[in-house]
Amino acid sequence: MQAQFPACGESSAVCVVRPQDLRFSIALGERDPPIMMSMQNLPFDQRACFIAGAAKSGTTLLVSLLDSHPELLVMPQDTAYFPTVLTKYRTRGRRAQFDYLTKESWTNVLFGFQAMRGRQDYAEFPKQKFLETFERVAFDPANMNRDLLVLMMEAYAEVVGVPLDRIKRWVEKTPANRNYVSEIFNQFPKAKLLLTMRDPRALLAAQIALEHTRKTRRFSVYYVVAHWRAAAKLAKKIRTKEIPGLVVGYEDLALDPKMSMQKVCDYLEINFDPDIVLNPTKVGRSWAGNSAAGVRFAEISTAPVTRWKNELHEDEVGWVEWHCRDLMPEFGYEPRLNRRSLRYFMKPIRGERPKEFLKSRAYSLRDRLKR
Incomplete structure (x- = not known):
């Protein structure tokens, strides 16, 4: 995207x-x-x-x-959502899952928690804004029954300025x-x-x-x-x-x-x-x-x-x-x-x-x- x-x-x-x-x-x-x-x-x-x-x-x-691609919203880093979040962290609650995605998964570079070795792929990416947006939607009481990966994608779309109705996949x-x-x-x-x-x-x-x-x-x-x-x-x-x-x-x-x-x-x-x-x-x-x-x-x-x-x-x-x-x-x-x-x-x-x-x-x- x-x-x-x-x-x-x-x-x-x-x-x-x-x-x-x-x-x-x-x-x-x-x-x-x-x-x-x-x-x-x-x-x-x-x-x-x-x-x-x-x-x-x-x-x-x-x-x-x-x-x-203008019809796609692509998460640029691996989330390990199914292999880790929904296995190791399945019973640990939403906060533990959120912390894994933002601090431990490969997606942590999008939230400013770890710099990749000499790489500047995300030097201009608004990491703090993404973190705050994701946290807001993840813990909104109205979203507590919604999938955390979906909310992460919605937060990413908001940060990069892409309307959800434009996204086919x-x-x-x-x-x-x-x-x-x-x-x-x-x-x-x-x-x-x-x-x-x-x-x-x-x-x-x-x-x-x-x-x-x-x-x-x-x-x-x-x-x-x-x-x-x-x-x-x-x-x-x-x-x-x-x-x-x-x-x-x-x-x-x-x-x-x-x-x-x-x-x-x-x-x-x-x-x-x-x-x-x-x-x-x-x-x-x-x-x-x-x-x-x-x-x-x-x-x-x-x-x-x-x-x-x-x-x-x-x-x-x-x-x-x-x-x-x-x-x-x-x-x-x-x-x-x-x-x-x-x-x-x-x-x-x-x-x-x-x-x-x-x-x-x-x-x-x-x-x-x-x-």
């Missing part, structure tokens, strides 16, 4: 990369009944769109491409939404679901790069493959129309972003304007990406799609393919190695601490026994 704020004093250097030869795969599942309710007749509470996927699979890129992105699809549709029956998919080997390469930069000492190679498998299984259900939604390939956005975003806009029933949806923004301002490699871009880039081929060692490719090779071909990701080998399972991955190594192998064996 386009929001007007003063321009930055400095512009960032950018690396421009043109799309090259990649693959495209996209699937659509329909959930609307034969007689469809007009979107304009839906109450604001039900005009929801949720984005899900594995970490580093393109969820943030997709959010940035939708950010400035409000958009929330948290990758772990992939695990809460049933809960999402139970709470928001008319919601739209966008699921991003990416080559799991590229996900591992991106996570290795992130750990090299951040040095969290908690890097888990198990979660890289487990989260991808969860997303892949959800994507299969969308393709067979067991679950309503749209699968958007990360590679698709790089090969032919125009075609890919046309399908996204059609699914969301909003106008397709390439001048808007092909230019990534954050809170209406040009955005240069969150590349794990630290590269800044002026437009959608193909570089991250094939980077893993030069960055991953054979054993690292083997770790991914050991766990994911049964599902990879269905999404156009052909295994590089001919077979599984025990050494691919046992050799530590770069950045993996001994404790995380043991946990990852134990969790992996547990999952295999459950299949």
Whole structure:
């Protein structure tokens, strides 16, 4: 959603990369009944769109491409609403849920509680006003039975000056939404679901790069493959129309972003304007990406799609393919190695601490026994 704020004093250097030869795969599942309710007749509470996927699979890129669309209201940061607010904080009351969203969730940067490492994505955003507005509507006695996420979106719309009746869909992105699809549709029956998919080997390469930069000492190679498998299984259900939604390939956005975003806009029933949806923004301002490699871009880039081929060692490719090779071909990701080998399972991955190594192998064996 386009929001007007003063321009930055400095512009960032950018690396421009043109799309090259990649693959495209996209699937659509329909959930609307034969007689469809007009979107304009839906109450604001039900005009929801949720984005899900594995970490580093393109969820943030997709959010940035939708950010400035005049018919959408896009929350620029993950809320972890379903994965955390409605699980860990479900019984703790509205104040605890409000405090999590404003102080602990990734959305805390919108309220001024934490500066992102050297980033100025929200330097001009009216954080205090957003905090005060959200608190006012969240604890208004008239709203006590309304959903806190909806009230957060309404407060955001008020702060950026967007009338609610102009919004066809409000958009929330948290990758772990992939695990809460049933809960999402139970709470928001008319919601739209966008699921991003990416080559799991590229996900591992991106996570290795992130750990090299951040040095969290908690890097888990198990979660890289487990989260991808969860997303892949959800994507299969969308393709067979067991679950309503749209699968958007990360590679698709790089090969032919125009075609890919046309399908996204059609699914969301909003106008397709390439001048808007092909230019990534954050809170209406040009955005240069969150590349794990630290590269800044002026437009959608193909570089991250094939980077893993030069960055991953054979054993690292083997770790991914050991766990994911049964599902990879269905999404156009052909295994590089001919077979599984025990050494691919046992050799530590770069950045993996001994404790995380043991946990990852134990969790992996547990999952295999459950299949």
